[in-house]
Amino acid sequence: MAKILVLFAHPLLEKSRVHSKLAAAAKKVKGVTFHDLYEEYPDFDIDVNEEKELLLAHDIIVLQHPFYWYSAPPIIKQWLDLVLEYGWAYGRGGVALTGKFVLQVVSAGGKQELYSPEGRNRFTFRQFLTPFEQSFRLCHMEYLSPYVIHGTHRLSITEIAEVAAGYAQLLTALQTGQIQPEQLAGENYIDGVKGLIALNNSLHEQ
Amino acid sequence: MNSDFLIQALGYLAAAVVFVPIAKKLGMGSVLGYLIAGIIIGPYVTGFIGQQGDDIMHFAEFGVVMMLFLVGLELEPELLWRMRSSILGMGGLQVLITAAVVALLSLPFHMHWKEGLALGLIIAMSSTAIVLQTLNEKGLMRASAGQSAFAVLLFQDIAVIPILAVLPLLAVHSVAATGADAEKHTWISGLPGWLRTISVIGAVVGVVLAGRYIINPLLRIVARTRLREIFTATALLLVVAITVFMEKVGLSPALGTFVAGVVLANSEYKHELESDIDPFKGLLLGLFFMAVGASVNFNMVASKPILIVSLVMSIILIKALILFMLGRVYKLGMDQNLLFATALSQVGEFAFVLLSFSSEGNILSKEVIEIMMAVVAISMALTPFLLLFNEKWLTPKLGCKIEEKVEEEVTVINEKNKVIIAGFGHFGSTIGRFLRANGVTPTLLEIDSDQVELLRKMGFNVYYGDATRADLLKSAGADEASILIVAIGNPEKVLEVVETAKKHFPHLQLLVRAKNRMDAYELMDAGMMHIYRETIDTSLRLGQDALKMLGFRAYRTKRAASIFLKHDEKSLKTLAATRDDLGQYITTARERMEEQEKIIQTDLEDMGLNRDEAWDSESLREEAANVER
Structure with missing residues (x-):
C-alpha cells in the first residue's frame, strides 16, 4: 500500500478543460492525498513545515501540472525553492527524502511529434524536464518516467474523460501495488492519452 | 425688514466673530469664546443687548433643541448596548449620588426634601455641549476620560426624559399659586401632578409613533422631489413642529426632538438630516452660549457675592469629588480621572431647561431659580478655566507625570x-x-x-x-x-x-x-x-473569502482583489482630479451616492480578469488546432 501525494498546480483551473477532469479523477482515488498548491497558497506563501511533513508522510510524490513555456507554473518553482531545504532534502545531512519516488504528470498543448529535433520545439519532452529530474535526483529521490498528456488543444470532451480515467487507473494501480513504482523507472516516457494501455505495453516491452 | 433685528444680529455676529477666534487662539475653546462675547455685549458690560437677553435666550434654546435632535440621531442602539455598563453604572451613579448628596446638604437650609431632590437632579446635569466640544477640540474623545465622560453625558441626556416626568411630582408649592405666572398657556398647566406626568409620557409616545409612521414616509416623499432646499426646510419644519408641540404640552422641546432623533436614527435619511441641521445647530448653539453669558444677572451676583461664589465653588467641588470617586471605582488612571472629574464638574445647559420647567411647575421658588441660573451660567463659564487649571497645575502636580x-x-x-x-x-x-x-x-x-x-x-x-x-x-x-x-x-x-x-x-x-x-x-x-x-483592504479580504465560499478558486480571487485594489486607487486619483476641476466639496449623502455610482460604473468596465489571455487561452487553442490541421 503506497501512500501517494499529488502536488497539483494550475493557476486558472476554472478555465482548464483537461486538468479539472484529471484533478477530479485523482481526488476520488482512495489513499491519495490531493494537495492543490494554488488553492492553498494563493499568495505563494508556502508553509514549508507543513509541506515537509506531507512529503515525509508519503511514498510517491506526483507532480501534476500543465506545461507552460516548457516548464511548470511558477508556484512549483517556489515550492522547490522553499521546501527542498539544504541539510534536509540535499547537501550535508540532507537525506529526509531518500528513496521516495517522483512522478511528473504533465499536460501539453502540442502533439508528441513537435517535441523532437525535427519538430517545432526542437527538443524532446524528456529533455525539457531534465531540471526537475536532476533536482529530485539531488534529493536522493527516484525520478519515474513522466506521464505526459499531449495535444490537449484537440482532445474532445469524451477523450478527456478517458484520459482522466486512465490517470485514475494509474494512481490506483500504484496505490494498491498492482504496479510497483520501480517498474516505471528509467528513460521511458508514458503517453497519458493512451493511458494504462500504453503503460502496460511499455511494461511488457521491458 | 426690522432694522432692530438687523442691528441685533450685527451685534451678536460681530461679537462672535471677534471673541471666538481670540478664545480659540488662547486655547480656551469656542464655548468660552461665545460666553465671553455674551457677557461683553450683555447688559452689565456694554449693555448692547440690554434686557432682551432672556428673549434671546429663549430663542437660542432652540440651538440646544437642535443639538439634542442630533444627539438623538447619533444614538445607535448598538452603541448604547455596548456601553451599557459605563452608561448605567457611571452615569446612573453620578446622577443618583449627586442628587442625593445635594438633597441632603439642602436640608439644613430650610428646604423641603422634595425641593432639594429636584435641585439635586438639576445640578447633576453636566454640559454636553461644552464638554463634548472641548474634548473634541482637544482630540481627547477616544481617551478613556473622553469615553467615560461621553457615557456619563449620554446617561444625563437620556435621564432628562424621566426627570422631566418626575419633576411635577416633586412640587411642594400649591398648584393654585400657578396663577402668578400664567403668561405661558400650556394645554396641561391646569391639570394635577399625576395627570401631567401621564401627559408627559403620552406626548413622548406620540413623538415616537409620529417619527415611525409619519415623518419617515414624509421624508421619502420630499427626497423624491430632489429639491435640496425643500429637504432642508422639511428638516427644520420637523424640529420646529416638535418644539411647538412640546411647548404646547408644557414639555421640554429638547426632550421631544431628542426622542424624534432616536426614532430617526435608523432612517435612511439620517445623514442628510444631520448635514442639513448641523450648521443651524452650530450657529444657534453659539447664540445660546452668548445668551447664557448675557443673562448672568451681575446685579444679583454683586448683591450676594459670597452666596453665589460659595455656591459655585461647592457645587463644582461636590460634583468633581463624586466624579473622581466614580472614576476610581471604574479604574481610570490618575491623569484621566482628573480630566474626567474636572471636565464634567460644571452644571449644564439642561439645568436651564429643567429650571425653567421647574419655575412653570412651581417646583422651586423664584428666588432659588434666579440664583441657580446665575450659578449654572458661572459654572459653565468656568469650565474652560477649570480644564486649563487641571492641565497646567492639577495634573502636573498629582498626575502620573508621564511627560x-x-x-x-x-x-x-x-x-x-x-x-x-x-x-x-x-x-x-x-x-x-x-x-x-x-x-x-x-x-x-x-x-x-x-x-x-x-x-x-x-x-x-x-x-x-x-x-x-x-x-x-x-x-x-x-x-x-x-x-x-x-x-x-x-x-x-x-x-x-x-x-x-x-x-x-x-x-x-x-x-x-x-x-x-x-x-x-x-x-x-x-x-x-x-x-x-x-477599510479597503479588510473589505476586499472579506470579499475574497466570500467568493471562495461560492466556489471561486483562491488564486483567482486573490488576483481579482489586487486588480480591484489597483483599479480603485486609480479611480480615486482620477476622481480626486475631476473634483478639483469642479472646485466643489462632496458633502451630502446624495452627492456621495452620485460618486458611488461613477465608481461602480468603472468597476463594471472590464478590469482585465475576464479576458485573461495567459495560460489556457481560447484563441491559442483555436490557433494550435488550425496549425496542426
Whole structure:
C-alpha cells in the first residue's frame, strides 16, 4: 500500500478543460492525498513545515501540472525553492527524502511529434524536464518516467474523460501495488492519452 | 425688514466673530469664546443687548433643541448596548449620588426634601455641549476620560426624559399659586401632578409613533422631489413642529426632538438630516452660549457675592469629588480621572431647561431659580478655566507625570528610532507590533494617558501627548526620524498632524491613515503620497473569502482583489482630479451616492480578469488546432 501525494498546480483551473477532469479523477482515488498548491497558497506563501511533513508522510510524490513555456507554473518553482531545504532534502545531512519516488504528470498543448529535433520545439519532452529530474535526483529521490498528456488543444470532451480515467487507473494501480513504482523507472516516457494501455505495453516491452 | 433685528444680529455676529477666534487662539475653546462675547455685549458690560437677553435666550434654546435632535440621531442602539455598563453604572451613579448628596446638604437650609431632590437632579446635569466640544477640540474623545465622560453625558441626556416626568411630582408649592405666572398657556398647566406626568409620557409616545409612521414616509416623499432646499426646510419644519408641540404640552422641546432623533436614527435619511441641521445647530448653539453669558444677572451676583461664589465653588467641588470617586471605582488612571472629574464638574445647559420647567411647575421658588441660573451660567463659564487649571497645575502636580519621565529618555530614544507612530489605537498598535516583530522599534505618540501607562509597562517607547504639537513631535525625535506614520482615528486631527509635519519636518516621509474616500481626497489635496484607507483592504479580504465560499478558486480571487485594489486607487486619483476641476466639496449623502455610482460604473468596465489571455487561452487553442490541421 503506497501512500501517494499529488502536488497539483494550475493557476486558472476554472478555465482548464483537461486538468479539472484529471484533478477530479485523482481526488476520488482512495489513499491519495490531493494537495492543490494554488488553492492553498494563493499568495505563494508556502508553509514549508507543513509541506515537509506531507512529503515525509508519503511514498510517491506526483507532480501534476500543465506545461507552460516548457516548464511548470511558477508556484512549483517556489515550492522547490522553499521546501527542498539544504541539510534536509540535499547537501550535508540532507537525506529526509531518500528513496521516495517522483512522478511528473504533465499536460501539453502540442502533439508528441513537435517535441523532437525535427519538430517545432526542437527538443524532446524528456529533455525539457531534465531540471526537475536532476533536482529530485539531488534529493536522493527516484525520478519515474513522466506521464505526459499531449495535444490537449484537440482532445474532445469524451477523450478527456478517458484520459482522466486512465490517470485514475494509474494512481490506483500504484496505490494498491498492482504496479510497483520501480517498474516505471528509467528513460521511458508514458503517453497519458493512451493511458494504462500504453503503460502496460511499455511494461511488457521491458 | 426690522432694522432692530438687523442691528441685533450685527451685534451678536460681530461679537462672535471677534471673541471666538481670540478664545480659540488662547486655547480656551469656542464655548468660552461665545460666553465671553455674551457677557461683553450683555447688559452689565456694554449693555448692547440690554434686557432682551432672556428673549434671546429663549430663542437660542432652540440651538440646544437642535443639538439634542442630533444627539438623538447619533444614538445607535448598538452603541448604547455596548456601553451599557459605563452608561448605567457611571452615569446612573453620578446622577443618583449627586442628587442625593445635594438633597441632603439642602436640608439644613430650610428646604423641603422634595425641593432639594429636584435641585439635586438639576445640578447633576453636566454640559454636553461644552464638554463634548472641548474634548473634541482637544482630540481627547477616544481617551478613556473622553469615553467615560461621553457615557456619563449620554446617561444625563437620556435621564432628562424621566426627570422631566418626575419633576411635577416633586412640587411642594400649591398648584393654585400657578396663577402668578400664567403668561405661558400650556394645554396641561391646569391639570394635577399625576395627570401631567401621564401627559408627559403620552406626548413622548406620540413623538415616537409620529417619527415611525409619519415623518419617515414624509421624508421619502420630499427626497423624491430632489429639491435640496425643500429637504432642508422639511428638516427644520420637523424640529420646529416638535418644539411647538412640546411647548404646547408644557414639555421640554429638547426632550421631544431628542426622542424624534432616536426614532430617526435608523432612517435612511439620517445623514442628510444631520448635514442639513448641523450648521443651524452650530450657529444657534453659539447664540445660546452668548445668551447664557448675557443673562448672568451681575446685579444679583454683586448683591450676594459670597452666596453665589460659595455656591459655585461647592457645587463644582461636590460634583468633581463624586466624579473622581466614580472614576476610581471604574479604574481610570490618575491623569484621566482628573480630566474626567474636572471636565464634567460644571452644571449644564439642561439645568436651564429643567429650571425653567421647574419655575412653570412651581417646583422651586423664584428666588432659588434666579440664583441657580446665575450659578449654572458661572459654572459653565468656568469650565474652560477649570480644564486649563487641571492641565497646567492639577495634573502636573498629582498626575502620573508621564511627560516628565518621557523627557528624561528623549536623548536615548531618538537616536535609535527612525519611525514615529502618531496614534496608538487599534490601527496604530497593529502597525507598531508588526514593525517591532521585524526588529524596528517605533516611537509612539498617544493621547490617552491610561493607554500610555499600559504600553510603557510593556516596553514600548510611548510619549503622552497631542501629535499636532510640533514641540512634541520634535521631542519624539522627528528631526532624526525618517518616517512618520499618522494612525490617528480623527480625520481632522490627521490633517492637523500632516500640516504640522509638512511645515516643521519636511524631510519626513508621511504614511497616513484615512477613514474613507472623502478623507483620502483631502489628504491628496494636502499633498500626501501614501494614503491608507482603513477599510479597503479588510473589505476586499472579506470579499475574497466570500467568493471562495461560492466556489471561486483562491488564486483567482486573490488576483481579482489586487486588480480591484489597483483599479480603485486609480479611480480615486482620477476622481480626486475631476473634483478639483469642479472646485466643489462632496458633502451630502446624495452627492456621495452620485460618486458611488461613477465608481461602480468603472468597476463594471472590464478590469482585465475576464479576458485573461495567459495560460489556457481560447484563441491559442483555436490557433494550435488550425496549425496542426
